[in-house]
Amino acid sequence: MVAVADRSPNPLTRMRDAVWHPTPGSLRFLALLGVIGNALIVATGGAVRVTKSGLGCPEWPRCTGDSLVPTHSAEHPALNMSIEFGNRLLTFVVLGVGVLVFVAAVRLRPRRGSLVRWALAQPMSVVAQAVIGGIVVLTDLHPASVALHFLVSPALLVFCVILWIRAGEGDAPPRALAAPRVRRLAAALVAACGVVLVAGTVVTGTGPHAGDADSRRWGFNIEDVTRVHSGLAWVTVALTILAAVVLHRTDAPPAARRRVHELIALELAQGALGYVQYFMGVPGPLVVLHMLGAVLLWIAAWRLALALRDRGPVPSATAPAPEPTTTEAPQPA
Structure with a gap:
């Protein structure tokens, strides 16, 4: 090493x-x-x-x-x-x-x-x-x-x-740092973020940015699919606020509280960006930022879920074995 x-x-x-x-x-x-x-x-x-x-x-x-x-x-x-x-x-x-x-x-x-x-x-x-x-x-x-x-x-x-x-972290069996209801709430939050991502692909597949002028689009009404996507996003925000309240009212680890604050901040920024791009006619640069924000939210949700358990310290490095030494037998005078 x-x-x-x-x-x-x-x-x-x-x-x-x-x-x-x-x-x-x-x-x-x-x-x-x-x-x-x-x-x-x-x-x-x-x-x-x-x-x-x-x-x-x-x-x-x-x-x-x-x-x-x-x-x-x-x-x-x-x-x-x-x-x-x-x-x-x-x-x-x-x-x-x-x-x-x-x-x-x-x-x-x-x-x-x-x-x-x-x-x-x-x-x-x-x-x-x-x-x-x-x-x-x-x-x-x-x-x-x-x-x-x-x-x-x-x-x-x-x-x-x-x-x-x-x-x-280490390889010890996971040790829960929060009550089961808190961990279930974090898992539901990850699932909600996943559903919002899927709904976002439907909005994108219906909207104006197809990647090519002649590409096929979904035949949905853009306002309807946007409302569904927005509604799911608001459900995710509500779950996140609930998670923040529960984490602060229980003996949750400080790292988990920081993660949920980060997630709320990202959701507010992402929501504001989504509404701005909608009312501005979906300009390309804002679409790119919105897609990046979506994956940042996904990462933040997983970090929150993983902050609710502990797996011990990182295993220490294995020291290399010492070279064997040979001792010469004394020679007769």
């Missing part, structure tokens, strides 16, 4: 050691990069849609019929091709981070099997996401495939967030 105090002044060496000679802290940092990367790719995917660049690369896995990278095309503007291709490249960056996280989890000593499994789920899920992205292109941005493509990201973020939290 490389001790933290022995860090090299060379940043490349430190990056290598964070993966090849990981500590619990460096693994947790890599896991956080996975959380950030998968949240950002949701925002860049939104940018693809609002700029009508969804078919900027009309083929998959190639960008065009005979090229992996954007080339001149009379049917697809260069800007749209660049935006779509840039989103594809970011997928490879997120995949690379997932691979590094997995290698670090395998190399961590003592090895923790649960962390290895959570880490393995990340690159595997990114590969699945890339395949679904190909289906989105090949179906000409059908709203069902687009919705699935979006919803895989929150599912992948569950793996990333759990690994991030688990890397900073």
Whole structure:
């Protein structure tokens, strides 16, 4: 193991050691990069849609019929091709981070099997996401495939967030830090956030930002699906306020109280943004921010749920076994 105090002044060496000679802290940092990367790719995917660049690369896995990278095309503007291709490249960056996280989890000593499994789920899920992205292109941005493509990201973020939290705690059996009703309320809050995400994909699939001018849309009334989405969001806010009251009236851990305050702040900001974008005619930049806010809420809800149990301290590093020493027998004079 490389001790933290022995860090090299060379940043490349430190990056290598964070993966090849990981500590619990460096693994947790890599896991956080996975959380950030998968949240950002949701925002860049939104940018693809609002700029009508969804078919900027009309083929998959190639960008065009005979090229992996954007080339001149009379049917697809260069800007749209660049935006779509840039989103594809970011997928490879997120995949690379997932691979590094997995290698670090395998190399961590003592090895923790649960962390290895959570880490393995990340690159595997990114590969699945890339395949679904190909289906989105090949179906000409059908709203069902687009919705699935979006919803895989929150599912992948569950793996990333759990690994991030688990890397900073031990492997003891979970010990509840709150009453059962509080933990059930937190679980209901996570479920409510998930339902709001699903409803949001229906609104997006009905609204004006299809990703391409000729893409198919759902035939729902946009005002009706928006009201449903808004109503579910208000239910989530009510559950969060109830959770805050219960946490403050019981002997809840301070970390859980901080998490619920963060969640309320995010919900207020997200709600205000949602109403502003609706009354402004759904401008593209606000749509991208709203999508990013949705995944931030999802992350915050999971952090609250995970703050209601304790799994003990992080296992200490295994010290390397000392080299055996040989003692020479005294020689006769």
